[in-house]
Amino acid sequence: MSTTAVPREGTRRTGDWARRAPLLPALIFTIVVTQLPFLVTIWYSLRSWNLLRPGSGQFSGLDNYVAVLTDTQFLGAAGNTILITASCVLVSMLLGIGLALLLDRKFFGRGLARTLLITPFLIVPVATALLWKTTMFDPVFGLVGFALSPFGLGDVDWVSSYPVASVVTALVWQWTPFMMLLVLAGLQSQGRDVVEAGQVDGAGPRQMFLFVTLPHLRRYIELGVLLGSIYVVGTFDTIYMMTQGGPGTASANLPFTIYQRAFLGFDIGQSAAMGVIVVIGTMIVATLALRLIFRTFMATEEKLS
Amino acid sequence: MRTATTGRPRQRRRWGWENWVIGAGIALLLLYCLAPFYWMVVSSLKGPGEIASNSLWPRDPTLVNYRGVLGGRDHFGYAVRNSVVIAVTTTLLAMVIAVFSGYALARLRFRGRNLVLALILACSMFPGVAIVTPLYQLFADWGWIDEYQAMIVPNISFALPLAIFVLTTFFREMPWELEEAARVDGCGPFGAFGRIILPLAAPGVVTTGLLVFFAAWNEYLISSVVSITLASNPVTVAIAKFAGDSEFQQPFGSQMAAGVIVTLPLVVLVLLFQRRIVKGLSAGGFR
Numbered sequence: 001m002s003t004t005a006v007p008r009e010g011t012r013r014t015g016d017w018a019r020r021a022p023l024l025p026a027l028i029f030t031i032v033v034t035q036l037p038f039l040v041t042i043w044y045s046l047r048s049w050n051l052l053r054p055g056s057g058q059f060s061g062l063d064n065y066v067a068v069l070t071d072t073q074f075l076g077a078a079g080n081t082i083l084i085t086a087s088c089v090l091v092s093m094l095l096g097i098g099l100a101l102l103l104d105r106k107f108f109g110r111g112l113a114r115t116l117l118i119t120p121f122l123i124v125p126v127a128t129a130l131l132w133k134t135t136m137f138d139p140v141f142g143l144v145g146f147a148l149s150p151f152g153l154g155d156v157d158w159v160s161s162y163p164v165a166s167v168v169t170a171l172v173w174q175w176t177p178f179m180m181l182l183v184l185a186g187l188q189s190q191g192r193d194v195v196e197a198g199q200v201d202g203a204g205p206r207q208m209f210l211f212v213t214l215p216h217l218r219r220y221i222e223l224g225v226l227l228g229s230i231y232v233v234g235t236f237d238t239i240y241m242m243t244q245g246g247p248g249t250a251s252a253n254l255p256f257t258i259y260q261r262a263f264l265g266f267d268i269g270q271s272a273a274m275g276v277i278v279v280i281g282t283m284i285v286a287t288l289a290l291r292l293i294f295r296t297f298m299a300t301e302e303k304l305s
Numbered sequence: 306m307r308t309a310t311t312g313r314p315r316q317r318r319r320w321g322w323e324n325w326v327i328g329a330g331i332a333l334l335l336l337y338c339l340a341p342f343y344w345m346v347v348s349s350l351k352g353p354g355e356i357a358s359n360s361l362w363p364r365d366p367t368l369v370n371y372r373g374v375l376g377g378r379d380h381f382g383y384a385v386r387n388s389v390v391i392a393v394t395t396t397l398l399a400m401v402i403a404v405f406s407g408y409a410l411a412r413l414r415f416r417g418r419n420l421v422l423a424l425i426l427a428c429s430m431f432p433g434v435a436i437v438t439p440l441y442q443l444f445a446d447w448g449w450i451d452e453y454q455a456m457i458v459p460n461i462s463f464a465l466p467l468a469i470f471v472l473t474t475f476f477r478e479m480p481w482e483l484e485e486a487a488r489v490d491g492c493g494p495f496g497a498f499g500r501i502i503l504p505l506a507a508p509g510v511v512t513t514g515l516l517v518f519f520a521a522w523n524e525y526l527i528s529s530v531v532s533i534t535l536a537s538n539p540v541t542v543a544i545a546k547f548a549g550d551s552e553f554q555q556p557f558g559s560q561m562a563a564g565v566i567v568t569l570p571l572v573v574l575v576l577l578f579q580r581r582i583v584k585g586l587s588a589g590g591f592r
Contacts, residue, residue, distance in 0.1 A: 022405035022413075023421060026465050029402060030428045033462035038431070040439035095334075102330055113331055115579040117338050122571055122582075124523045126541040127564045134560060135344045141356065141557050143344045173341070181583065234432040237525040241545055255434040255526075262438045263530065275435035286430040290423050 038279065044272035051266035064273035073249055074274060077257040081233055084164060084253055088171040089228040093221065095172070096179025103180070104187045121177035129241035132170035133159055163243045163251035170238055179224045186220030187213070219296050226289035230282055254278050342568070349561035356558050370562035381563055383536065384543035391453055391539055392521040395460040399468050399517050400510065402461070407472030408498065412481065422473070429466030433459075433526050441530050455531040456539065460524055464517040471516065475509030512581040515574060522571065540567045 048060035068074050103114055120128070136144050137158040144158060159166045190213065198212045236255040239245060245252030245260065252260070254274060262271035348356065349370050350363040374381045410422055440459060449455040479502060487497040503510075525541040532538050538546070544567060547560050575582060 022409040025402045026406040026425065026469060027421065030425060030462050030465050033459060034428050034431050034436060037436035037439040037443070040442075041435055044438065098330075099334060102327055102334070105327065107324075107327065107331075111579065113335060114583065115575060116335060118583065119342075119572060119575055120338055122519055122575055124541060124544075124567050124571070126523075126525050126544050127567050130544060130560060130564050131341045131345055134557060135341055135348060138557070141348065143340060173338075177338075230430045234434060236434060237541070237545075240525075240529075255432065258434050259437070259526075268438055271438060275432075275438075278432050279435045282430060282432050283427075286427055289430065290426055293426065294419065294423070 041272045041275050044268050045276050047269050049267075049269040051268065060269070064269045065277075068270055068273045068277070071270075073252075074254075074257060076249055077252045077254050080164065080251060081253040084168055084171065084235070085229055085232045087168050088175060088232050089225055091168070092172045092175040092228065093179045093224055095176045096224065097183050097217075097221070099176065099180040100183035100187055103184060118177040118181065120173050121175070121181075123174070125174065125237045126241055128174050129170055129238045132166065132173070133242045137166055159242060160247055163247065167239055167242055167251055170242060171232060171235065174238075175228055175232065179228065182220050182224040182227075183217060186217045190216050219292065223289065223292045223296055226285055226292060230285055230289060233278070233282060233285075342572075345561050345564050345568075349558060349565045351558060353556070353558065356556075370556075370558040371566070373556075374559050374562045374566065380535065381540075381543055381566065384538050384540045385566065387453070387532075387537060388522055388539040388541075391456050391460065392518050394453070394457050395464060395521040396514050396518045398457070399461045399464045400514050403465055403468035403472055403513065403517075404503075404506075404510065406465075406469045407476050408502070410469065410473045411476030411479070422470070425466045425469055429463070429470070433463065437527060437530055440527065444531050450531055451534050451537040453537070456524070456528050459527045460521045463524075464520050467520065468513050468517050471513045472506075472509060475506060475513070479505060508581060512578070515578055515582060518574075519571065 045064055046059060046061060047057055048063060049057045099117060103110065103117070123131075134141060136142050139145055139155050139157045142158075145153070145155060148156075194212060194216070195208070198208050203211065233253075234255055235253065236259060239251060239253055239256045240259075243251045245256045249257075255278070258271050258274045258278070261267050261274065265271075347361070347363055350366040350368075351360075352365060352367040352369055355363065355365060406425075410418060444450055444452075444455045481502075483501050483505070484497045487501045492500060523541065524539075525545070528539050529542050529545065532542055535543070540563075544560075544563050547563055
């Protein structure tokens with residue numbers, strides 16, 4: 001690539017806009033469909049607007065934000081979001097590292113095992129939720145109850161007794177393969193020479209892992225944690241399908257509460273205010289994630305340009 | 306383990322022991338990943354008399370659940386058709402737009418390129434729930450409720466960032482000298498791209514297309530808001546109605562049959578294209 005980059009330098013100025021042209025359709029499309037509606041969301045969030053109160057819709061400044069931030073239901077949902085996201089990302093990352101270490105070795109049927117292991121990630125999340133809610137956790141038909149019946153736990157209704165833990169279990173099942181793939185990409189990018197140098201210096205397998213492999217994987221683990229957090233925070237379908245945020249609001253997270261407030265409570269203003277708060281939170285994490293992506297995947301590129 | 310202790314050289318013994326542990330670990334993890342699927346398939350094949358019996362395989366396999374789901378009054382078949390139309394259209398349109406952008410980002414140099422890439426990636430991290438209400442209002446004003454485009458347009462915009470990023474990483478590995486050579490031989494810029502680069506990039510394009518297809522097939526939140534009647538429901542919304550709303554509550558066996566019908570195409574695609582999908586996913590680090 002560096003060989004072709006050199007003659008290109010000369011024409012750099014003249015074609016600047018022609019070069020950007022192929023990007024325009026994608027940029028315009030993405031911005032029009034995601035960012036313009038978000039401006040509308042901000043606009044909504046500044047109005048007192050409830051579809052059940054005719055005549056409402058006047059400008060109300062930051063009232064919605066005050067109302068939302070002092071709302072115990074919102075605070076509970078925010079707490080649940082953090083709890084669900086943190087535990088899901090942590091557990092699936094640990095399992096993912098374990099899986100990646102296993103899959104990094106050569107063994108018979110490795111390709112097949114890897115494929116089977118990533119399938120949970122590609123399954124329709126709505127079906128995943130259904131799978132866990134009924135196939136696994138159902139007190140009558142579920143596999144978990146069946147497997148635990150010798151221990152006297154056969155007829156526990158897991159989803160209503162432990163709603164958050166049930167949701168996290170389903171999410172961990174879904175996200176472990178994602179973490180595994182990232183860590184595996186990291187393991188396979190580790191240079192043979194580094195490993196050999198470590199062995200020559202007399203490091204045992206455990207020392208090798210702690211002092212050579214783990215530092216190398218750090219970036220990939222960080223990336224997995226950040227991207228996983230961004231996506232898991234936005235989880236809606238799993239919660240909607242498994243618990244409907246219940247019992248009560250015990251397992252409601254922010255996306256579910258936003259949806260509920262807008263489409264069941266018809267309070268567009270407050271729902272929009274919550275949406276804006278979620279976006280601000282996501283942006284903070286996303287900025288960190290973007291920096292990491294550029295350092296991890298663009299590193300070679302930056303050296304060239 | 307017992308065979309390993311019968312006086313073999315030290316090196317071999319240690320390997321034998323390790324392999325046993327690894328083998329057991331992999332078997333356990335495969336069980337963890339596959340048991341839910343297995344149970345879903347088994348339950349969908351059990352008749353009403355057997356469904357509560359918790360036997361590990363169907364003693365009297367029957368397709369009665371599938372017949373109920375596909376032939377019943379709710380016509381799950383329609384939902385499958387809707388999903389196919391929506392996901393295929395999304396994939397084709399998104400890929401046409403993304404190929405141009407990926408080419409530009411990988412091949413052409415201009416100021417602000419990394420900024421553009423960052424902007425596109427930032428959009429992929431944007432939580433959909435923050436824009437559902439305005440989208441609903443807008444589509445309602447345009448008369449788009451229950452129309453395919455109300456799901457296709459948001460799907461494309463959420464798929465584009467992923468597609469562009471994965472394609473850019475693929476395009477970077479292309480032998481661009483060939484393009485130069487084609488131009489010297491008299492191909493125009495589009496000719497060189499279409500005849501030389503695109504065929505070479507086909508594997509990357511197919512991989513990316515599959516990922517976009519999966520994302521569109523799996524989308525739920527926006528569809529659940531803009532698609533109300535059964536005639537336009539994609540599979541995700543139809544399944545949620547099966548199991549969530551009491552109005553449409555279906556027997557357990559039918560729910561499982563619907564789950565299998567929705568899952569099967571994806572599992573087949575994954576098995577067919579496993580290598581490419583793994584490569585695409587690890588290149589992008591995205592869903």
